[in-house]
Amino acid sequence: EADYLNTRFANDGLNNLQETYNYLNISVNPTIKFFDTDYSVEVGAGLTYILGKERGVEDNSLAVYPMVKANFNLVPNIVQAYVGAVGGVKQNSYADLAEENPFVAPSLTLKPTKTNYDFYAGLKGKLYHNLSYNVRANYKAEDDKAMFTINPYDINLQNKEGFQYGNSFGLIYDKVNTLSLFGELNFDFSDKAKVAVSGEYNNYSVENYSNAFHLPQGKINVSALYNFTKQWFADANMGYVGQRYE
Numbered sequence: 001e002a003d004y005l006n007t008r009f010a011n012d013g014l015n016n017l018q019e020t021y022n023y024l025n026i027s028v029n030p031t032i033k034f035f036d037t038d039y040s041v042e043v044g045a046g047l048t049y050i051l052g053k054e055r056g057v058e059d060n061s062l063a064v065y066p067m068v069k070a071n072f073n074l075v076p077n078i079v080q081a082y083v084g085a086v087g088g089v090k091q092n093s094y095a096d097l098a099e100e101n102p103f104v105a106p107s108l109t110l111k112p113t114k115t116n117y118d119f120y121a122g123l124k125g126k127l128y129h130n131l132s133y134n135v136r137a138n139y140k141a142e143d144d145k146a147m148f149t150i151n152p153y154d155i156n157l158q159n160k161e162g163f164q165y166g167n168s169f170g171l172i173y174d175k176v177n178t179l180s181l182f183g184e185l186n187f188d189f190s191d192k193a194k195v196a197v198s199g200e201y202n203n204y205s206v207e208n209y210s211n212a213f214h215l216p217q218g219k220i221n222v223s224a225l226y227n228f229t230k231q232w233f234a235d236a237n238m239g240y241v242g243q244r245y246e
Contacts, residue, residue, distance in 0.1 A: 001027040003091050009107050021110040023052040023059075025089050031067055038076070042069045048089040050112055063089050063114045079125040087115045092146050097171070101148055105168040113173075114143040122182075134184040145176040147213040150246055175207040176215075194225045211245040218242035 003025040010018060031044025044067040052059035065087025072081045090113045098104050122136030153166030184198040200219045204212035220240040227233045 001025075001029070003027075005091050005093055005110070007094055007110055019055055019107065021052075021054055023050065023091055023110075023112060025050050025091055025112060027089065029067055038073045040069075040071045042067070044068065046087060048114075050089065052111065054109070054111060059111065061114075063087075063116070065115065066117055075125070077126065079123060081121075081123055083121040085117055085119050087117050089114050092171075097146070101169055103167070103169050104148070105151055105163045105170055108171050109173070110171075111144055111173065113145050116141045116143060130188045130190075132186045132188070134182075136180075136182045138180050138182075140178045140180070142176050142178070144173045146171050146173055147176075147215065149213045172209070172213060174209050174212075176212055177205045178215075179203045192227050196223045197221070214244045214246060216242045216244050 003023075005021065005023045007021045008018065009020075025048055027046060027048040029044060029046040031042050033040065033042045035041070046063075046065045046067050048063040048065075050059070050061045050063065052061075066085040067087070069084040069086070070082065073079075074081055092110055092113060094104075094108060094110065097108060118138055118140040120136055120138035122134065124132070124134040126132045148169045149172050150166065151164070151168050151170045154160075154164065157164060179202070181201045182198070183200075184196065187195040189195070198219075198221045202215065202217055204215055206212050219242065221237070222239075223235065223237045225233060225235045
């Protein structure tokens with residue numbers, strides 16, 4: 001896999017400098033899979049070479065990460081266990097970041113985020129014929145994780161642009177370790193109605209900053225779907241996002 005990003009901010013609006021970012025990420029992910037009716041095991045590793053240039057400065061590195069996944073049918077159609085250790089490199093782009101947060105300033109430091117490893121283990125299956133569940137715990141270590149932060153208002157800056165009034169976001173990067181706990185219940189009331197409830201708790205530790213910026217401690221989601229006919233349906237979704245630091 002090859003992933004190439006070329007970004008140029010003609011005028012970053014903050015210091016009247018042109019900023020350019022060029023990254024070519026080349027990855028190989030060899031794996032081998034063993035499977036039977038009651039299990040599947042995939043064993044492999046990933047390697048990504050990052051050839052980059054940030055504001056004219058070379059930024060090259062090598063990332064090596066595991067690619068291991070396993071599923072086991074402990075009780076067929078009732079209890080399934082799954083574990084894994086995965087990783088990878090995600091190229092942060094202005095397009096993706098602006099879709100996630102439309103209030104980002106038109107000047108961002110762009111670099112890839114490296115997931116050194118993401119260990120996870122969970123159970124999923126059915127508690128009843130129409131009630132399914134999924135519980136999971138994972139621990140993830142990331143280098144150069146992108147986090148949003150508010151751009152401060154500078155009272156001394158003359159001829160301000162529209163995004164320089166304390167109303168836009170920039171990016172900071174840090175090493176972030178995340179411990180997550182996730183649970184989900186799905187209720188299936190025949191073919192007419194379905195209800196899903198999920199919750200997630202996150203605990204973060206960072207290296208250079210005192211806190212993880214704009215990463216929520218918890219999330220709760222509730223969704224409901226009702227089919228009137230085969231052609232008409234209605235759905236509703238409600239979400240709650242926990243406390244975030246800024």
